[in-house]
Amino acid sequence: MPFHLAFKIRKDTSSNVIDMSKSNECLSICTSRNISTKYRKALYFLMNGNQPSLLAFDARAPSNHSIAAALATTPSKVEWLLQEIPENGADVAHLNAVHSPSVVTGLAEKYPFLLNIIGSHVWSATWNKGEGHIADLTLTHDYKIMKCNLFHIDVTVQQIGPGFVRLFLKTPLGPLLVSQSVTPLGPLLQKVIHRVFSPAYNAPWAALVVYNEAYMFERDVAIWNNKIFVGAPAYVKADKTIRAFRSWFSQFYSENSKSFKDAIQNPLEW
Structure with a gap:
């Protein structure tokens, strides 16, 4: 299963570069990575057991909100x-x-x-x-x-x-x-x-x-909360977008992701 953490970052007013190794620039856990930005960002770390991959995106609400x-x-x-x-x-x-x-x-x-x-x-x-x-x-x-x-x-x-x-x-x-x-x-x-x-x-x-x-x-x-897991479901024509979504979402899994079987058998190992 993919696991992620969301972070909010304070931007240094003197620079467009956020040094995430400095704790005073982070509101949560930090890493050694730097990102260049003009705006406040929300970050995702996809934990693959090695160096985490980082997804950064503009987290601002529209200016009139x-x-x-x-x-x-x-x-x-x-x-x-x-x-x-x-x-x-x-x-x-x-x-x-x-x-x-x-x-x-x-x-x-x-x-x-x-x-x-x-x-x-x-x-x-x-x-x-x-x-x-x-x-x-x-x-x-x-x-x-x-x-x-x-x-x-x-x-x-x-x-x-x-x-x-x-x-x-x-x-x-x-x-x-x-x-x-x-x-x-x-x-x-x-x-x-x-x-x-x-x-x-x-x-x-x-x-x-x-x-x-x-x-x-x-x-x-x-x-x-009442679904039953099916490992290899049969798709019909109306499920075309669901199949495309599952293919797209597969990028967030890794070799270290828990399988459904492991999650059921070892629910406390997290």
Whole structure:
């Protein structure tokens, strides 16, 4: 299994070079590497047992997104493989299968004849492999009541490395940025935190998005926590993007990565 750590780095105001061997420039664990940057960066170390590989990326929120308006959801625990969490983006078919029921009320699930009156979420998405450790997803959302499509949202998603995702939302009430970080706590235990950033004037809307996003995410958690591992699954045509995602994600595994069998048999060896 891939293992990563996220770091925040303070930039030396007198230079564009961060010397990571100096503890006063790091907010967390440091190494002997240097990176050249103009911005605050978030870093991933992929632990392969030897010299770790480093993935650096611009971690800034858009300039019009106030950090003061940042809201975080309650961390979620996922008792399954780390890979399954970002794979959701490539599993386009699951969006309408799992996330179509309204977050407003669950009555439509109990009484299907109310579906057109209460409304439902309608999704469409396209996943693409990017360069190196980056993958991209374009997503659209509409809330459909009767024959009316309401509350259109365009989302641009960027998967960075094995465990960090940024979602840029263009909504009728203003722009939002949602970040998702996944931290392994054990071979089959992941900690997931979502943070929502918005312009300060839009904080009430961001708070509502936090609630809705957490509600949707818990639907996925219920599935992940009850999955059964299949070593060589049979793919159908609709699974084309899932297969492409798994090929892309394989770069984050190494010869030292735990196998699923080892994780099950030796859960305490971590």
